[in-house]
Amino acid sequence: MSGKKINFxxxxxxxxxxxxxxxxxxxxxxxxxxxxxxxxxxxxxxxIAILKLSGKISEEQAKLHLTLQRxxxxxxxxxxxxxxxxxxxxxxxxxxxxxxxSFNKAIGWRLL
Amino acid sequence: MNINIRFFSVISFFLFLFSxxxxxxxxxxxxxxxxxxxxxxxxxxxxxxxxxxxxxxxxNKYEKHIDFxxxxxxxxxxLQTRTKAIDKSNITQKQLTxxxxxxxxxxxxxxxxxxxxxxxxxxxxAIDESFTAILxxxxxxxxxxx
Numbered sequence: 001m002s003g004k005k006i007n008f009x010x011x012x013x014x015x016x017x018x019x020x021x022x023x024x025x026x027x028x029x030x031x032x033x034x035x036x037x038x039x040x041x042x043x044x045x046x047x048i049a050i051l052k053l054s055g056k057i058s059e060e061q062a063k064l065h066l067t068l069q070r071x072x073x074x075x076x077x078x079x080x081x082x083x084x085x086x087x088x089x090x091x092x093x094x095x096x097x098x099x100x101x102s103f104n105k106a107i108g109w110r111l112l
Numbered sequence: 113m114n115i116n117i118r119f120f121s122v123i124s125f126f127l128f129l130f131s132x133x134x135x136x137x138x139x140x141x142x143x144x145x146x147x148x149x150x151x152x153x154x155x156x157x158x159x160x161x162x163x164x165x166x167x168x169x170x171x172n173k174y175e176k177h178i179d180f181x182x183x184x185x186x187x188x189x190x191l192q193t194r195t196k197a198i199d200k201s202n203i204t205q206k207q208l209t210x211x212x213x214x215x216x217x218x219x220x221x222x223x224x225x226x227x228x229x230x231x232x233x234x235x236x237x238a239i240d241e242s243f244t245a246i247l248x249x250x251x252x253x254x255x256x257x258x
């Protein structure tokens with residue numbers, strides 16, 4: 001994409017372990033759904049980065065897209081009993097922070 | 113002695129009743145909310161079909177769709193008010209707040225303009241995921257009530 005290519009599997013594993021760390025108790029129930037959602041997020045973040053690089057969206061629009069992705073993940077996590085707003089947000093932040101440097105480096109600008 | 117026995121009997125009776133009672137952690141099913149959420153999803157899906165078909169045309173402009181935003185935002189507000197009146201409805205309330213944030217973000221993106229269908233597909237996929245999560249909970253509540 002820029003200098004470095006996005007390694008999907010590496011991002012997925014890192015985001016999964018970061019989420020698991022927060023959702024220790026709930027992971028057994030949430031794990032499969034979280035994995036599917038994280039795969040979607042990585043795919044969508046990649047698409048957002050491509051749209052920005054091709055000039056179809058601005059940096060401001062890309063950040064708004066990121067908000068949509070975060071809220072979507074939050075709605076899903078909230079449907080599990082025992083996961084409140086704080087834990088949901090902690091999980092999303094942990095997952096995105098864990099790949100922040102490698103993802104931003106790969107796309108060549110700061111999305112996360 | 114008799115007073116003690118009576119006192120412990122009363123306490124035991126209440127303890128028994130308490131142990132038999134179902135401790136409810138989540139709201140009861142509400143058919144009206146469920147229908148409204150389905151209608152809202154339907155409205156949003158039709159909107160996405162329309163804007164995907166009109167990318168690059170004047171009909172795609174935000175100004176032509178203000179009614180849609182007014183309509184769905186008031187739908188979510190009505191749902192939020194109804195849900196707040198239902199006991200133990202914290203999860204649905206938070207999900208609706210998150211959905212409203214997504215609709216507001218969609219509106220901001222629309223104001224900035226859509227240049228491609230790829231962009232709209234990404235937005236729709238995020239909002240659809242949220243609707244799925246909200247509806248899944250409603251279905252689970254419905255099944256629990258049957």
